[in-house]
Amino acid sequence: MKTNFKSLAIIALGAFALHSCSSDDNGGDAIAAPEISNFEFGEGSDHSTEQVAYKGSDIHMEAEINAPGTVASIEVDIHGHDLEVGEGEVEWDFEQSFTDASYLVINPTFHEHVDIPSNIPSGEYHITLTVTDELGNSTEVEGHIEILDPITISGFEMDETVARGNDFHIEFMIEAVNGIHEISVDIHGHDLPVGEGEVEWDFEQTFSEGYHELSEAEFHEHIDVPATAPAGEYHAIFIIEDEDGNTLEYETHIDVTVPTL
CATH class of the missing domain: 2.60.40.770 (Immunoglobulin-like)
Incomplete structure (x- = not known):
């Protein structure tokens, strides 16, 4: 009887050890992925x-x-x-x-x-x-x-030419998710000869009234060209700044001509 009991104990212990190894091999205690x-x-x-x-x-x-x-x-x-x-x-x-x-x-x-x-x-x-x-x-x-982009413009329209002594119009739509702070316009010529009775013309102006803090607005303005401005091609720069300091710059050109008599 003692011999049989010892044999059974050894078999049981071996089976337990085999089961434990099998559990480890199969990752039974593995932690699931996040x-x-x-x-x-x-x-x-x-x-x-x-x-x-x-x-x-x-x-x-x-x-x-x-x-x-x-x-x-x-x-x-x-x-x-x-x-x-x-x-x-x-x-x-x-x-x-x-x-x-x-x-x-x-x-x-x-x-x-x-x-x-x-x-x-x-x-x-x-x-x-x-x-x-x-x-x-x-x-x-x-x-x-x-x-x-936090600022976008669309539908830009501006006269291609203007006779000095007259005005020209500009219009475009502005969308600014953070609100418009101001719109700056800079118009200047490059090395244009200044004739007798003419005066070099540079235009700089900031527009905020009617636009400030709006998230969507139509910019529509008319700019006067002095009668004494030299004729030629002028460079126009439009800078839209929003309330967070982001800016969008748009550039184009306009020809200033001598009015016909």
């Missing part, structure tokens, strides 16, 4: 969930993270695809790993604001949020955001 839910992003100033933001402002980002294992890092990647880089603009790729103590826990809530440069191309950008725990498990979610 889960990301309620991922939202948009214009930072009002925590918008519309997937639109503006150059020179920021992107609001938020997500709930269900992480059974302690979070080791939260990474954000933002980049555009084949966006045309205009004059004065630079390509923008944003990558950052967030390792604040408030995130290196179980089940954190992610909430950050990412600054958008003012000199990047407008268009669609791809966003990736990746959460990694201390065991190396990781999960990512993706989305797209449209980054727009």
Whole structure:
């Protein structure tokens, strides 16, 4: 009987050891990868969930993270695809790993604001949020955001020529998400000969009345050209500034002529 009892004990112990090894091999105690839910992003100033933001402002980002294992890092990647880089603009790729103590826990809530440069191309950008725990498990979610200019103009119309001693008209629509601060107009000639009885003419004026703080307005003005202005081509620059200090510049030309008798 003693021999049989010992044999049974050895068999039972071996079976338990075999079961334990099998559980380890199958990852029975493995911690599940993090889960990301309620991922939202948009214009930072009002925590918008519309997937639109503006150059020179920021992107609001938020997500709930269900992480059974302690979070080791939260990474954000933002980049555009084949966006045309205009004059004065630079390509923008944003990558950052967030390792604040408030995130290196179980089940954190992610909430950050990412600054958008003012000199990047407008268009669609791809966003990736990746959460990694201390065991190396990781999960990512993706989305797209449209980054727009904070100031736009449309329907620009201006006379191509004007006889000196008369006026010419300018009109265009302005949309400024942060509100219009002022509109500056600069008109000047380049190396135009000044004849007898003529006086060099440069025009500079800032317009704010009727436009200030509006998010949408029609700019419609008439500018007088002195009768003594030299004839020739003049360069016109229009600068729209919003309440956040962003500016949009538009350039064109107008020919000043001698009136016919």
